[in-house]
Amino acid sequence: MKLVTASFLPLLDASILIAAREKGFAEGEGIDLRLSREVSWANVRDRMAIGHFDVAHMLAPMPLASNLGLTPISERIIAPMALGSGGNAVTVSKALSEALDLPVSLDDPAEAGRSLRRLIAARQSNGDAPLRFGVVHPHSSHFFELRYWLAACGIDPETEIDTIVLPPPYMADALKRGTIDGYCVGEPYNTAALEAGDGVLLTTKNAIWRNSPEKVLGVREDWADDNPEMLGDLLRALYRSAEWCGTVANRRELATILSSGQYLNASAELLEAALAGPAGFEPFAHVATYPWQSHALWFYSQMVRWGQVEHTVEHASTASRSFRPDIYRDVLAPTGAPVPSANAKVEGALLEPTPVGAGQARLILGPDGFFDGRIFDPEALDRYISEQRRARN
Structure with missing residues (x-):
């Protein structure tokens, strides 16, 4: 062995x-x-x-x-x-959820974000402290997707919320104690807060960026x-x-x-x-x-x-x-596993599950859309980064 x-x-x-x-x-x-x-x-x-x-x-x-x-x-x-x-979600405290005009569906992150933006504006007018959200690491999908979602909804994640780093197992306890107002974390720590009655799902990773x-x-x-x-x-x-x-x-x-x-x-x-x-x-x-x-x-x-x-x-x-x-392809293609022939794809282009390759019926890609309809083409990386910078400014 x-x-x-x-x-x-x-x-x-x-x-x-x-x-x-x-x-x-x-x-x-x-x-x-x-x-x-x-x-x-x-x-x-x-x-x-x-x-x-x-x-x-x-x-x-x-x-x-x-x-x-x-x-x-x-x-x-x-x-x-x-x-x-997938497997991540944004969970907020019950108190914060009650202050928000939440959409009926978790699949509507745009409406959830607009509601959060209105609340943040009201808190700023009242002189209240910024909301505090937990993420698991600054080099994580949680950090980047949370910021992408907030920014696309008109919230500046640099100045209009506080972000702190906590290990995943500590998130639900921090929410219950009131240390944070919400968090983005992988399961089962969203379900744990929901079942304990301490949190409410605001949106999910899959709603922000499918698959x-x-x-x-x-x-x-x-x-x-x-x-x-x-x-x-x-x-x-x-x-x-x-x-x-x-x-x-x-x-x-x-x-x-x-x-x-x-x-x-x-x-x-x-x-x-x-x-x-x-x-x-x-x-x-x-x-x-x-x-x-x-x-x-x-x-x-x-x-x-x-x-x-x-x-x-x-x-x-x-x-x-x-x-x-x-490496993945070299190891698994000889086993008969359906493996893409490309190393990269345009992200956000597939709005429905799409069969790929006539000889690989089991290979289904997508949907992979971003909630705001944006497309990421890795061949146009410079332009995408430039557009993102302008959006930030």
């Missing part, structure tokens, strides 16, 4: 790694997958950088940040696989270079695990596995509700495990927009190459 060490945070989107161990998919590929539960993304980042783990359940923008030199200890990290899409990327398999590049066969075995195991996790009939068993104290340490009933809930975590369908370089470049565009990194040709190339669809 080949030993692979991996870290994870107690979130639903760690399911693929956890099920790979517990359901024998890793063992079936000759992998002894050792999992280490961590409390924060900073822990994952730092322990990966000093070589404590070979691979990690990782925020999708985190490999980019490491490769762009934005982390305390920079280490070359690649993402040869995504660990699903959008969330977590990836972060891999130390030196380890990948030294162990290509082992990495291939691991990706095949994780692909089989993703397919199992994405089968609705397996939800109850998956929730029971995840409920263990060594994993998410929550009731199976809560986790099953979160798996079926509106936040929409998808482990497998719509090629949810494919590491699109257009996803990496969209995150990069937001890093530039919010002043985390300067836009240069070299930086854009580094960001794009942080996601490795070539």
